[in-house]
Amino acid sequence: MKLTHLFRGATALALFLCVMLTLYVLNVYVDIAVRTILSPGQYEEVVVERGIQVRRFASQLEDRGLVSAATHFTVAYISQYPSSSMQAGLYEINDTDTLLTLVNKIARGASLLEKITIIEGWQWKQVKQSLHAHQQFTISKDQQILEEINRDFKYTLRGGKALISLEGLLMPDTYKFKRGISDRSIVKTAVSQQVNTLMHEWESRDKTTNYATPYQALIVASLIERESGFPAEYSKIAAVILNRIRVNMPLQIDASVIYGMGRHQARLKHSDLKRDSAYNTYTRRGLPPTPIGMPSHAAIHAALHPFKFGALYYVLDGAHPYRHIFTTSFADHRAQKQVQKQRSKVHTNR
Template identity: 40%
Template sequence: MPTKKIVLSLFFLIFLVLGSVIWGQKKLNSYLNTPLVNQPTLFTINNGSNFHHLGNNLLKTEIISDLTWWKVLGKLHPELINIKSGTYQFEKGFTLNDILMTVNKGIEHQFIITFVEGSTFKEWLPILNNAPFMKPLQETEAQILVRLNSSYEKLEGLLFPETYHYSAGMSAFQIIKKSYVNQQQILEKLWADRDKTLPFKTPYEALILASIIEKESGLSADRDKIASVFINRMRIGMRLQTDPTVIYGMGDRYDGRIRSKDLREETDYNTYRINGLPPTPIAMPSEAALYAALHPSTTKYLYFVSKGDGTSYFSKSLREHNNAVQKYILGK
């Protein structure tokens, strides 16, 4: 009889232990897999933080409501305690398991920063310096060029305009370097495959013209014809006479209008007054504009005028061009 009682007692004890283990596992699974995040949330883990710090910070930010199972979790799942510092985005519906997997793998949130085609370095600066979680520029334009080992005097045109991704703590210079390398690679590739009859001595000259094409083209389909106008003018020694270069040369004085006196002003960029190309690009050209500069259409056009709908009217003679100006600009 005593032996039977002992067996029953052991059986009951085992049953209690197994029941407790099963109950505990269910509670832990619930703790790990219950959705906690109601909306996308940025969360930063500082350098030197450990699993204990993470739990306290999750509690402070009310992502979790208690730490009852936190230590148990750390003991039973040691693979989840090796957290990495960084800024993460916890998406809506994230569970604690999702959070821990994200910070253990170091899948930091990728912020985006966009530079549009035809924008200038002056327009890039506030975008870079006001980007969230990015270290602003500390260098001048001249210092940046030195760091890039560039022999040019201005960054204008040397940076490729597109959308870039970055993680928290990245510096604005890193974005500039990446965009600089991208532009150099694209220009090198297109230059190698260029029309060899073009009147360019260097890739930089092609970059300058591409920036003008970018500013002049309201419709992408017109780029190659606009390029042909400028190439045709360069071949016969005719001035480019393009308004965007005048505007660039005016700098902060430009108020949205170009007056006759502005066209007569002697600046390094006024292509109504200078022969050939201006000394530097006037904007950041796209790959499409670079391609157009190096693969223009074969035409006899020497003029073009905006039709007001994003397209342009192209002319071979000044007379035809003047008629187009009367029709599309002056409305006569």
């Protein structure tokens, strides 16, 4: 009798444990594959850092209240992808996502793309600041990047001579990327785009421009970009620069002088114009040694397809900011400076 009661008790306990285990497994299954992480209308983003362990990430989800138990995410991931590490990136969680769909997103690397924009005329130091502001980048040294760029492009751009600066080499544009990549990857993409654009324009260039290398055209394009904010006149600015080079006149471009000074200055003093540097286009003739910023496609096109006229001077149009009045003689230039000065006063007082 005692054995019978004992057997019945053991059977009942076993049945109870089986039921409880079944309910637990069912609950875990529902939590992983059926129940959505968020309530309707909610949205969250999660970051998977490079090299993070599954259990550590699961704990982060639990701390944020996105999973009821960290072990559920761990079980889901390891059971589905036992030999795969998680893909670093920024991931979205929609109100229809379950733990299983999140696991699949992370395992496939279906992360959100982040963006960085390089503005026309930006200097390399500004690009670098923008890159470094994105903490998800792994940061490279300038020399590291430059060595790779030289290996790929020095023969194309300078006939084999080494590039000494990254200035001007990146195409202004918006670039999308996944979190966790190196800044070198973004830079190389932007450089490839700039070189492709430059070489495409180089093939159809006006042969009277007489550039020795595509890199010289890139330098001129950077000067154009900094001199004018009005793309419709870029080709005229290009013509003035090339006309001055032909007659051995100093370019006298303030933006180049400022670049050589290493700091932005709204107005140059007379002493600044006399302070010699490789970028002082008042004390030295010809082009500066490198571009002074990142030129746009429009500026590159203008540098290689200049307007056909003999102008050697330009002055800001007093009534239209960013536009210029072009003249051939210094006497006409001086006269226009006075005219535009008066127009500027009238325009300002309206």
